[in-house]
Amino acid sequence: MVMGVDSLAAFLTHPVTATVLLMVGIIGIALELLFFSSGLLALAGVAGFALYFLGFYLAGFTGFGDLAVFGLGLVLLILELVVPSFGILSVLGAICLFGGVIMASSDPSEAMVMLGVALLVAIVVLAFTIKRFQHRGVWNRFILREQLTESKGFTSQPDYSYLVGRTGEAITPLRPAGTAMIQGERVDVVTDGSFIPAGQAVAVTHVEGVRVVVKEATTENYG
Known part of the structure; x- marks a missing residue:
């Protein structure tokens, strides 16, 4: 049983595995914020981060403070979904998330490299997804996409x-x-x-x- 825990910790904390988990976490939560998928993408993102922290917790490197910082980041992102703040809560939440990720690692320098790689891949995936599904993005709630012209039957006021x-x-x-x-x-x-x-x-x-x-x-x- 002890060997099983050690093996799981070694697998989850391996740089490749940890980087993939960070990718899943970042992409899942970012897509949720952009497209509001009823929580499914957010759930996948949280699962990715949870496995990342689980690995370093089993390895004995993650403490309550690291989880608290990360948890604060999640709370701020959830608040962004409920009370839009024009990105302010999202930025603060992201800072806390990434801070918790770095603090939880056994090697902060290595964690920053893994986080950087995960962010680069996430940016590429997000850019492709936004281009492919731009008509479904949250920004459409703030943009009047259709022009209200007389040719389409719209008039500002009747002309008497x-x-x-x-x-x-x-x-x-x-x-x-x-x-x-x-x-x-x-x-x-x-x-x-x-x-x-x-x-x-x-x-x-x-x-x-x-x-x-x-x-x-x-x-x-x-x-």
């Missing part, structure tokens, strides 16, 4: 300028705002301050944006 000079009938009392039927169209209108009863003929004097101003129409200009 064509109603200037047209006449119609107030279908509600204008006090001074109300509704009028102009050229067969129900339009929200407003007077210049005067009261116009329902059923009275009105004429559009001018339009200010979506504000259609009317006045009581005279007999000669109505129709």
Whole structure:
């Protein structure tokens, strides 16, 4: 049993194995932050880091302080998922994660080399993944990808300028705002301050944006 533990520790702390575990940890957590995979990628990332720490713990090099620093990093990254901080919590979390990784190793210099290799590979994998699945990235939540143009049926506001000079009938009392039927169209209108009863003929004097101003129409200009 003792030999089994020693063999497991030797395998997990081997530079190649440890580097692969760090790759899995970094890539898994980074992809989770970028694509929100319902926790599956984060679980894989945490498993990679957990096996890394398990190896050095079994070898007698990892203490509570190392795990605490790493754990703080995980908490900060989880907080980033819940309360977006525009990357601040992610950066602090990454610093704690990497700090814990280096502190847990029997040789900090070797750990930095392994971490550097893992980061380089992770950057390549992340770059490829982002390019391949860019339409699913978290950044799409903050970017309006579709242009709202008139050719696609979007308008910033209705244009009522064509109603200037047209006449119609107030279908509600204008006090001074109300509704009028102009050229067969129900339009929200407003007077210049005067009261116009329902059923009275009105004429559009001018339009200010979506504000259609009317006045009581005279007999000669109505129709």
